[in-house]
Amino acid sequence: MASGQVAKRVKYKTSVKDPGTPGRLLLTMEKLAFRPNNPNSASKLDMEFKYIKNHKYTKEGSNKAPMLNLTSNQGVSYIFEFDNYNDLHVCREFVGKALSKPVESSKPADTSEAPSEQPSTEELLLRMKLLQENSELQKLHKQFVSDGVLTDTEFWATRKKLLNADFSKKSKQRVGLKSAMLSDSKPLIDGRTNKVTFNLTPEIVCEIFAEKPAVHQAYLSLVPNKMTDRDFWTKYCRAEYLNHSKNAHAAAAEAAEDEELALFLKPDDILARETRRKIRCVDPTLDMEADLGDDYTHLPDHGIVRDGIKEIAELQNEPYRRTLLQDLNRHAAVVLEGKAIDDEQLKDTKTVAEALAQSKQGHKTLYREPDGSDKERSSRISQMMEIEDLQGSNDLPLAPLCIKDPRDYFDSQQVTALKTSRDTPVGTETVNCSLTSKEAYGSLRDSISEIKVVGLNDPVVKPEVAMKVLSVLTHNISSTKYNIGKNPRESVLDRFPNTIKDELLHHWMSVEELLKHYWSSYPITTAYLYAKVSRLKDAMSKIDSQLQRMKESVQSDLRNQLTLLIRPMQQALEAAMQHYDADLQKRSEKSGEKPNGYV
Numbered sequence: 001m002a003s004g005q006v007a008k009r010v011k012y013k014t015s016v017k018d019p020g021t022p023g024r025l026l027l028t029m030e031k032l033a034f035r036p037n038n039p040n041s042a043s044k045l046d047m048e049f050k051y052i053k054n055h056k057y058t059k060e061g062s063n064k065a066p067m068l069n070l071t072s073n074q075g076v077s078y079i080f081e082f083d084n085y086n087d088l089h090v091c092r093e094f095v096g097k098a099l100s101k102p103v104e105s106s107k108p109a110d111t112s113e114a115p116s117e118q119p120s121t122e123e124l125l126l127r128m129k130l131l132q133e134n135s136e137l138q139k140l141h142k143q144f145v146s147d148g149v150l151t152d153t154e155f156w157a158t159r160k161k162l163l164n165a166d167f168s169k170k171s172k173q174r175v176g177l178k179s180a181m182l183s184d185s186k187p188l189i190d191g192r193t194n195k196v197t198f199n200l201t202p203e204i205v206c207e208i209f210a211e212k213p214a215v216h217q218a219y220l221s222l223v224p225n226k227m228t229d230r231d232f233w234t235k236y237c238r239a240e241y242l243n244h245s246k247n248a249h250a251a252a253a254e255a256a257e258d259e260e261l262a263l264f265l266k267p268d269d270i271l272a273r274e275t276r277r278k279i280r281c282v283d284p285t286l287d288m289e290a291d292l293g294d295d296y297t298h299l300p301d302h303g304i305v306r307d308g309i310k311e312i313a314e315l316q317n318e319p320y321r322r323t324l325l326q327d328l329n330r331h332a333a334v335v336l337e338g339k340a341i342d343d344e345q346l347k348d349t350k351t352v353a354e355a356l357a358q359s360k361q362g363h364k365t366l367y368r369e370p371d372g373s374d375k376e377r378s379s380r381i382s383q384m385m386e387i388e389d390l391q392g393s394n395d396l397p398l399a400p401l402c403i404k405d406p407r408d409y410f411d412s413q414q415v416t417a418l419k420t421s422r423d424t425p426v427g428t429e430t431v432n433c434s435l436t437s438k439e440a441y442g443s444l445r446d447s448i449s450e451i452k453v454v455g456l457n458d459p460v461v462k463p464e465v466a467m468k469v470l471s472v473l474t475h476n477i478s479s480t481k482y483n484i485g486k487n488p489r490e491s492v493l494d495r496f497p498n499t500i501k502d503e504l505l506h507h508w509m510s511v512e513e514l515l516k517h518y519w520s521s522y523p524i525t526t527a528y529l530y531a532k533v534s535r536l537k538d539a540m541s542k543i544d545s546q547l548q549r550m551k552e553s554v555q556s557d558l559r560n561q562l563t564l565l566i567r568p569m570q571q572a573l574e575a576a577m578q579h580y581d582a583d584l585q586k587r588s589e590k591s592g593e594k595p596n597g598y599v
Contacts (some may be wrong), residue, residue, distance in 0.1 A: 004029060006094045008087045012036070012043055013067075013079040014531035015538065025080055027091060029098050032070075034080070042587065045078065045527055049098045057092050060085045068092060075151045076531055119156075126163055127156060139506060140513055149539045150517060154532070158516060178207075179335060187241065198237040202346040208236075209356050210334045213270035218263050219353050227260075229349055239264035243322055271330070280377070493565075496558060500550070504565065507547060511569045514540050518576050524583070537580050544573045 006027040011020030012034050021043040023036035034045040056069040066088040070078045082088045119127070131138045144150040156163070188197040200208075209216035215236065223232050239261055242251040255262035341355040435443075493501050518536045521529050547566050554562050 006091055008091055009083055010034070010087075011081040012045065013081060014077070014527070014534045016067075016079065017538065018079075018534060020081055025091065027094050027098070029101060032095075040590070042524075042530070043527065047072070047078070049095075049101070052095075052099060055092070055095050055099070057088060068095070070095070074153070075148065076528060077148075123163065130162065136506070136509060140509060143510065144513065144539070147539075149514075149535050150532075154517065158513075158520075187237070187244075196237070196241055198233075198240070200233060200237075202348065202352055205349050206339075206341065206346060206352050206356065207334070209353060210337075211330050212268060213274075213360075214263060214268040216353060216356060217270060218260075219349070220357060222260070223350075233349075235261050236264050495561060496554070500554060500562070503550060504562075507543060507550075508569060510543055511540075511573060514543070515572060515576060522583075524587075533580065537577060540573050540576060544570060544577075 006025075008025050009022070010025040011022050012025075013020040021036050021041060023034055023041075023043070026033045026035070029049075031046065031048040033047075034043070036043050051072050053071050053073050055071070058064045058067050060066075066082045066085045068080045068082070068088060068091055070080075072078070080091075082091070131141060141155060145152050145155050188199070189195070190197070209219070219232060223229050227235075235258070238254075239251075242254065242265065251265050255265045341352065341359055346352060493504070496504070514536055518533065518540070521533050521536070524530050524533060547570060551559065551562055551566055
């Protein structure tokens with residue numbers, strides 16, 4: 001034995017009750033390895049010490065076999081039984097030194113032995129919420145996870161749909177923009193100092209950028225390269241104040257002197273391009289001809305500016321006039337589009353601008369017109385504008401249908417049908433239909449006479465089986481009718497005390513949980529699955545004994561009904577345990593070992 005490793009004869013066990021597999025345990029400072037004496041055995045183990053969480057051992061003089069229990073990060077136990085306590089103490093000290101050694105985190109964890117899915121914080125909170133709301137689920141979790149029958153990952157792995165269903169219940173709607181317009185936010189005016197103050201919050205800034213893409217684009221290009229954030233919003237508020245003053249002449253004059261201020265006063269070119277793009281998306285073949293009833297611009301009391309004053313503006317100042325209808329239409333369009341960014345991104349102006357720009361970039365990519373859309377649009381227009389009188393015939397050439405003699409068709413069909421009737425399949429009996437009435441009557445009389453003397457050779461149901469089924473069904477129906485026939489709404493469970501009823505329902509859920517994990521673990525291909533199945537088998541044996549004790553504890557008049565309810569659970573548990581014993585016997589015969597673990 002070298003100084004850096006230890007080798008001892010042991011029995012590898014997955015549980016304390018397991019008889020164990022004899023072999024050799026090899027310990028190094030990095031990992032442990034178990035090799036069975038039979039090379040064909042599947043009970044091989046290789047594990048690094050960085051995956052071992054703690055270790056336990058039996059104390060000398062406790063009248064128990066010397067055993068060392070190593071527990072992994074996933075809660076899986078690896079038990080080794082030694083020949084004597086001296087070997088146990090040597091391995092225990094070596095394992096203690098190996099576990100106290102600093103662990104290197106250069107390699108990822110090995111997930112071949114057990115599932116190691118790390119849940120997110122949101123999923124952990126959801127699990128806790130489900131356990132608090134569902135008392136039955138909380139009982140199952142405490143019964144199986146706390147007792148070590150299942151790990152927490154295994155327990156929740158079968159409830160993915162329950163977790164996803166709770167996620168789907170969350171509202172998928174996003175909070176939209178307020179219906180209040182920006183024009184409704186009046187500035188604060190100090191009468192003594194003539195100071196005008198605008199209060200711009202991140203929500204208002206987001207709405208400004210959404211309704212006015214030109215302002216958004218100007219902010220990204222000017223701040224902080226050419227001006228500060230404060231100077232930018234000062235110019236914007238100056239432009240808004242000029243619009244509130246309803247003086248197009250003053251707005252035009254200041255825009256001519258300040259080029260940056262003119263960006264906020266002139267019409268939005270980005271909106272104009274977006275409008276033209278939307279118009280191109282409209283089907284040109286639709287008849288959208290306007291009549292006099294649609295002409296609102298030349299009718300009285302329409303096209304009124306903000307304050308209701310009808311003024312005739314000069315054409316040169318027309319770009320600096322904004323009507324209430326324009327602002328209302330733009331605000332309505334933005335409200336219908338919804339928020340483009342989340343509330344968590346409403347921190348400061350820079351964050352809002354960048355998040356909104358990224359959102360618009362994805363929107364453009366999603367709704368980009370496919371190649372050839374202009375050509376397809378032109379083709380539809382040309383087809384709709386065709387004059388039918390000037391177009392040629394679009395009739396497709398047709399092959400003339402010519403049947404020389406109809407009798408050829410019907411005669412061929414008759415020959416085919418006759419041939420099909422003569423071609424009887426293999427294994428069928430050909431019936432001779434050329435009997436006379438006297439011969440048919442005589443054959444029928446002979447058959448009836450034979451049945452009267454001999455009887456039917458092959459009855460549909462054997463008499464003894466039919467009598468047994470009928471007796472069981474009649475007994476159950478009569479007993480149920482006798483016990484609960486007075487109240488048709490009363491169920492069988494209502495006849496039992498509440499404690500028995502709750503315990504029975506909990507046992508049913510426990511059996512269902514264990515069987516679900518048990519049958520999903522086959523075929524056993526790893527030591528992890530072998531250990532899991534062994535723990536499940538012990539838990540099923542425990543529940544089976546509890547069901548038997550509960551059946552014996554009730555009164556005699558209710559025992560029959562309780563037995564009928566418990567019998568399906570016991571049958572399912574017995575089938576699983578018989579399958580476990582048969583599989584264990586098969587594995588032992590295949591590996592050449594005896595069931596007790598010795599060669």
